[in-house]
């Protein structure tokens with residue numbers, strides 16, 4: 001039996017435990033950096049499949065690294081497993097986690113014959129959009145020795161090299177002064193008005209930004225009672241741009257809007273975070289082509305990201321990985337439409353038969369892509385000689 005058939009058979013045999021893992025993670029949603037159960041279940045499964053597992057790597061209690069094989073080409077597969085607040089696994093990271101485990105286990109079976117070393121890295125907290133798990137793991141050396149990295153993400157449709165743009169998230173805090181809202185309003189400093197001024201300024205700014213920029217946020221605290229002038233308000237905002245370079249520009253313009261709120265009302269402004277943005281994702285075109293061909297062999301249909309799909313760009317800390325190592329981050333359809341990521345209806349779609357099939361197909365396509373890369377002399381040489389930028 002050749003390596004690709006052997007890898008597929010391995011995943012086929014483990015279909016039930018992999019689907020169980022996906023559904024169990026889905027049933028126990030955990031927020032970023034709190035993914036103790038998901039991390040533990042993945043480590044157990046990989047340990048049972050012969051991986052050397054290290055838990056809590058890089059001072060991140062819910063990160064892990066699991067390695068097997070001693071071949072020359074070193075592939076790293078990323079497993080995400082954090083959920084979203086309030087709506088659970090509305091981004092399908094339960095499927096990502098099980099897919100990564102499935103691909104890793106399939107490759108473990110053939111690693112030495114195929115010339116591969118496999119590492120599955122458990123990467124916490126992708127949804128927080130600043131200082132995500134992969135950024136901290138990259139900084140702290142978890143990806144050292146990798147020749148290429150990959151993961152596959154659930155979505156409404158299949159794309160081998162979808163667009164992902166840069167993002168940063170920051171927290172805004174205004175401090176004013178309380179006063180009786182009817183009897184002594186002239187003694188108050190209204191921190192809620194500061195937010196209104198800032199949001200108005202951001203609304204006006206939208207005319208003057210690039211069509212590729214995004215600005216979105218929520219008020220996390222708007223006051224305590226209508227008869228108390230709000231002295232403490234806060235908001236959480238994200239800005240996005242095509243690249244980290246452009247992000248810097250839009251971020252400073254948005255922050256000026258928050259300064260406007262402080263100037264107009266006399267409230268004090270504090271902005272925290274936004275210091276470790278997610279970079280744009282650069283897909284390795286050769287690896288993406290291999291993934292697509294393998295996906296098509298499994299009967300999947302890929303769409304090409306055209307003009308209207310470029311509007312449908314999200315962000316990921318896999319982008320930061322992609323600027324250091326050759327990387328792919330395909331998305332895989334789970335037949336969710338009209339539901340899309342970050343909707344409760346998408347949460348429900350992440351444990352359907354279509355999602356379970358995507359788990360299987362994504363795991364096989366990633367395993368086959370690694371085997372193809374290792375057996376293609378030219379591609380293997382390029383991946384192995386790619387030096388991380390200094």
Ligand SMILES: [Zn+2]
Nearest residue numbers: 091093126153
């Ligand atoms: Zn996601």
Ligand SMILES: [Zn+2]
Nearest residue numbers: 091127341342
């Ligand atoms: Zn998401």
